[in-house]
Amino acid sequence: MQIGRFRVPMMASLLIWALLWEIVGRLGLTILLPPLSAIAGRMAEIVPTPTFLAAAWITLQAFLAGNLIAIALGVPLGVLMGRSVIADRMLLPWVNLFLSAPLTALVPVIMILFGYGQTTIILTVVMFALWIIVLDARAGVRNIAPSLIEMARVYGATPLQAFLKIHLLAALPEILAGIRLGAIRAVKGVIIGQLLVSIVGFGRLFELYSSNFLMEHFWALILVLFAVAFALAEGLGYLERRVEYYAAARH
Amino acid sequence: MTPASHASQAAPAAPPPRPIVQVERIGKVYPGGVEALSDLSLDFPEGQLTTLLGPSGCGKTTLLKIIAGLIEPTRGQVLVDGQPVSGPGPERAFVFQDFALLPWASVLRNVAFGLELRGLAKGEREAIAEQQIQEVGLKGFEQHFPHQLSGGMRQRVGLARALAVDAKVLLMDEPFSAVDEQTRRKFQEDLLALVAHQKKTFLFVTHSIEEAVYVSDRIVLLSRRPSQVTRIIEPAVPRGGDPDAIRRHASYLDTVETIWRGLKHYVD
Ligand SMILES: Nc1ncnc2c1ncn2[C@@H]1O[C@H](COP(=O)(O)OP(=O)(O)OP(=O)(O)O)[C@@H](O)[C@H]1O
Ligand SMILES: [Mg+2]
Numbered sequence: 453m454q455i456g457r458f459r460v461p462m463m464a465s466l467l468i469w470a471l472l473w474e475i476v477g478r479l480g481l482t483i484l485l486p487p488l489s490a491i492a493g494r495m496a497e498i499v500p501t502p503t504f505l506a507a508a509w510i511t512l513q514a515f516l517a518g519n520l521i522a523i524a525l526g527v528p529l530g531v532l533m534g535r536s537v538i539a540d541r542m543l544l545p546w547v548n549l550f551l552s553a554p555l556t557a558l559v560p561v562i563m564i565l566f567g568y569g570q571t572t573i574i575l576t577v578v579m580f581a582l583w584i585i586v587l588d589a590r591a592g593v594r595n596i597a598p599s600l601i602e603m604a605r606v607y608g609a610t611p612l613q614a615f616l617k618i619h620l621l622a623a624l625p626e627i628l629a630g631i632r633l634g635a636i637r638a639v640k641g642v643i644i645g646q647l648l649v650s651i652v653g654f655g656r657l658f659e660l661y662s663s664n665f666l667m668e669h670f671w672a673l674i675l676v677l678f679a680v681a682f683a684l685a686e687g688l689g690y691l692e693r694r695v696e697y698y699a700a701a702r703h
Numbered sequence: 704m705t706p707a708s709h710a711s712q713a714a715p716a717a718p719p720p721r722p723i724v725q726v727e728r729i730g731k732v733y734p735g736g737v738e739a740l741s742d743l744s745l746d747f748p749e750g751q752l753t754t755l756l757g758p759s760g761c762g763k764t765t766l767l768k769i770i771a772g773l774i775e776p777t778r779g780q781v782l783v784d785g786q787p788v789s790g791p792g793p794e795r796a797f798v799f800q801d802f803a804l805l806p807w808a809s810v811l812r813n814v815a816f817g818l819e820l821r822g823l824a825k826g827e828r829e830a831i832a833e834q835q836i837q838e839v840g841l842k843g844f845e846q847h848f849p850h851q852l853s854g855g856m857r858q859r860v861g862l863a864r865a866l867a868v869d870a871k872v873l874l875m876d877e878p879f880s881a882v883d884e885q886t887r888r889k890f891q892e893d894l895l896a897l898v899a900h901q902k903k904t905f906l907f908v909t910h911s912i913e914e915a916v917y918v919s920d921r922i923v924l925l926s927r928r929p930s931q932v933t934r935i936i937e938p939a940v941p942r943g944g945d946p947d948a949i950r951r952h953a954s955y956l957d958t959v960e961t962i963w964r965g966l967k968h969y970v971d
Contacts, residue, residue, distance in 0.1 A: 597801065600805075602768075603797070603803035606772075606791045606796065607820050608792075608817070617820075
């Protein structure tokens with residue numbers, strides 16, 4: 453059974469966990485876990501405040517700017533690696549290294565180079581999102597049916613025509629998957645960047661709430677961010693599925 | 704498609720057509736040392752359908768791609784219309800086994816794609832494409848996408864694309880192997896009609912002896928890798944008339960039998 457896009461069992465299990473949280477919160481076992489209803493009330497209270505909206509706005513800016521830079525760099529780089537063996541040999545080890553590296557450890561280095569501000573946060577976002585975009589664009593180009601490339605050659609495509617009319621479009625499913633995964637990583641990047649810089653956006657709010665033991669505020673903020681990140685991932689996944697028939701028709 | 708015109712074409716007295724594709728002492732060794740072709744020479748007469756038939760892996764696709772200019776031969780050269788081949792060219796078109804259609808483009812755009820790459824204006828190329836879509840029997844499907852079509856219809860799109868660029872030579876690598884048997888037979892008849900009233904040369908690869916005998920003017924039998932021509936057969940099968948009658952005709956059955964005996968020892 454289906455209500456909207458959500459299957460009922462998933463909603464039901466969510467409800468059970470929410471109920472459990474409420475009960476544990478009301479038992480007053482720990483100050484760290486207020487009841488869910490109180491958090492929900494606090495959420496409704498703080499979300500419309502100018503402080504929250506300003507934090508959301510600056511976070512959104514860093515998130516979008518970082519993603520755009522990562523896409524603009526990552527897609528051409530990935531396509532290049534997918535097409536050129538030499539470029540692939542030169543770059544693949546680095547891409548793989550950065551993909552699995554604990555990138556959080558590098559944020560302080562960016563901080564030293566670019567200061568405690570928005571630039572550092574944007575670069576953190578780029579660093580989190582970039583590598584998966586590169587790898588997926590590369591995989592997409594490598595997955596293109598050889599006959600499609602041969603078709604372009606037989607019918608006289610120039611290298612530029614082949615890139616624009618074949619490679620980019622044929623690799624689109626993987627490129628979009630990379631952008632989606634990059635955006636999910638970028639959410640981590642923007643929050644980690646803000647937490648470490650801690651004077652910008654939600655980082656500043658987290659700092660404020662946790663140092664003053666405002667646990668309801670703290671949880672409200674976390675739930676908002678989780679919900680936004682989840683909605684973002686689902687939304688991008690939906691967009692991606694809409695172009696999936698490309699992939700099916702390629703092999 | 705009258706039987707009479709075909710009979711006169713097939714008559715031995717007619718002057719032999721000039722070879723439009725000449726394969727001269729071609730050798731191909733793939734990186735890694737697989738010798739696919741060795742010193743192979745072969746002429747393809749203009750306006751005819753010549754089929755390459757041989758055991759799997761003997762180098763038929765390799766030869767077709769060398770003629771298309773997609774693969775460089777290790778030795779020898781290919782002449783098309785007297786000119787040595789150094790890459791793909793507008794006088795040759797290719798029909799792919801897996802259709803090689805753009806999944807994101809309509810039938811119309813797919814058929815016009817060769818002309819689009821040549822820089823023809825949109826109106827002009829779509830007019831030509833519409834004509835070819837009609838020619839292959841897909842009228843009404845111009846705005847459909849490949850995933851909305853059956854395998855047989857997709858291959859018609861691939862065929863229309865090859866016809867739209869008006870190449871002299873059509874290279875077809877097992878074009879019907881991905882479609883079901885009924886569709887395949889319909890295709891074979893349509894192909895015969897195409898050969899009859901388009902002044903084009905068809906180079907055809909198939910695994911099916913029956914198909915080869917049914918559609919070919921000439922059948923080139925190739926040996927196992929490294930491939931060489933073992934025999935050239937010109938089936939004297941009557942054309943036109945009832946397809947089922949043709950498939951029961953003595954000369955059709957004899958030719959199938961002859962080729963089968965010629966190829967049988969490769970199976971063992
Ligand atoms: N790119 C390649 N690299 C190395 N070897 C290859 C390559 N392409 C083909 N070969 C080898 O060359 C030989 C001829 O291959 P080819 O595809 O031309 O045969 P074919 O006659 O078309 O076979 P089939 O009937 O199965 O389609 C085979 O042994 C194959 O393994
Ligand atoms: Mg083959």
